[in-house]
Amino acid sequence: MNRNIVILGMQWGDEGKGKIVDFLTSHANYVVRYQGGHNAGHTLVINNKQIILHLIPSGILHDHVICILGNGVVISPSNLLQEMDMLSELNISLENRLFISHNCTLVLPYHEKIDILREDMLKNKCIGTTRKGIGPAYEDKVSRRSLRICDLYNTSLLKYKLKNIINYYNFQIVNYYKSDPVDYNIILEDLLKLKELFKNKIRDIPLILNQAYDNNKKIIFEGAQGALLDLDHGTFPYVTSSNSTIGGIFTGSGACFNQIHNILGIVKAYCTRVGSGPFPTELKDEMDEYLCQQGQEFGSTTGRRRRTGWLDLVLLSRMVMLNSVSSLCLTKIDVLDELSEIKVCIAYKNKNTDQVISNPFEYLNWEELKPVYKNLPGWKTSIKGITVFSDLPDALKNYISYIENYIGNNIKIDMLSIGPERIETIIIRDVFNL
Structure with missing residues (x-):
């Protein structure tokens, strides 16, 4: 049976x-990306060489694997071409x-420009987006005005x-944001060049996935x-513009519910966050600097310094519940190697009254939480070089048990991930055959 x-x-x-x-792709035939855009970055270290991918799934580094961008992904053509060239x-x-x-929404220059103008206008109240145009592209999708890859093959409709879209955005750009308009002719010319580049890669993805499932x-x-950046279940409004929880798979790829067998939740041994928004365990002391430097906590997409904090078990438990998680993978454990004491958040209290807050999503006022x-x-x-669970220090085993x-x-x-290299991974139980 396929798992x-x-x-x-x-x-x-x-x-x-x-x-x-x-790491897991050596056991797989397909890797599917189903939401987000080039605002996400996956950093891989293979034989001491760093490779950063923003759109193309990580599985592309294994030559036996087929990689798929589902309809829920918003695609920047220029960024995709850069990755393909790399x-x-x-x-x-x-x-x-x-x-x-063929249903992927395109992220185009006017999306990026409006994203930047909005963030600049909001100043210190900005969301902290990657300024890549992802939010505006999803807005176009919801508003049913977006250009999709399939539109490239109907020139009159594309024009x-x-x-209409550029008129819509230029009105805002010029009249509200007092900036220079984007050029219709330049964008059209660039889009027309894409037709042949993408043509042999366009497929009916739900059909491919169902055939793959049938063929085991x-x-x-x-x-x-x-998951905490999910548009519906995250720390709104400081979230991304797509569903990064489990439901995004089905709407964003066309896969069926019964085709999922194991949901592996990835958890960093501490917490980080890029941009604005609630972060109850955030550190603002020497430990923040330590975690940032030891963990090299700088965004792979923007290079921004990540905020750091202790592992939050309250929020982790909620995300495990929401996503029907089967098991977990704990990463970046090695970053904590030198510490004599490690903290984990097990509850919240009101800063002013010491009232215990059991559910921050129900309480709503994140600023009052401690x-x-x-x-x-x-x-x-x-723990560098350890390859089996039994050889790990007892204190680390107790941390995992807690x-x-x-x-x-x-x-x-x-x-467990105990370093950036592919081989620095410890398997406790086979996640493909639970």
Whole structure:
């Protein structure tokens, strides 16, 4: 029986999903991306060489794997072409290995420009987007005015739709934001060049996935961002513009519910967040600097410094519940190697009254929350080079057990990432055959 697996980030993104997808892909036939755009970045380290992918699934580094961009992905043509060129320079073939849904929405220059203008106008109240035009592209999709890849192959319709969209955006750009308009002719010329470049990659993705399932192929569904950035279930309005929780798979790829067998939640051993928004366990002291430097916490898409904080078990438990997680993978454990004490958030209190807050999403006022911590002993030794669970320090095993016991419901940590390299991974239980 095929065992299809979902890789989902359980925090605010940057949990190390790309490495885990890459590691597991040796056992898979397909890797599917189903939401987000080039605002997400997966950093892989293979033989000390760093490779950053923003759109193309991490599985492309395995030459036996077919990679898919589902209809829920918004695609920047220029960014996709850059990635394709970069992989070509690395002698990684995309021929019959990269397929794209004809329903993917395009991210174009006017999306990026309006995104930047909005963020600049909001100043210190901005969302903290990647300024890549992702939100405006999804707005166009919801408003049913977006250009999709299929529109490239109907030139008269493409010209008509593009003219209307650019008029819509230029009115705002010029009259409200007092900036220079985007040029219809330049954008049209660039779009017309794409027809042949993408033509042999466009496929009926739901049909491919259902045929793969019927033929007993193994499929990995690769999430972008993290569950706490979900448009509906995240820390709104400081969220992304797509559904990064489990439901995004079905709307964003056309896969069927019964084709999912295991949902692997990826959890960083501490928390990070890029941009604005609630972050109850955020650190603003020497420990923040330590985690940032030891963990190299700088965004792969923007280069921005990530905010850091202790692991939040309250929010993790909620995301495990919302996503029907089967098991967990704990990443970046090695970053904590030198610490004598490690904290995990186990509850919240009101800063002013000390009232215990059991559900921050129900309480709503994140600014009034303060975390309640459990202090756990660190292992104070390097775990580099360890390949089996039994050889790990007892303090680290106890840290893992504490997380599992807090979450409950027999959810286990089945994988550990103890370094950036593919081989620096410990398998406790086979996630494909649970």
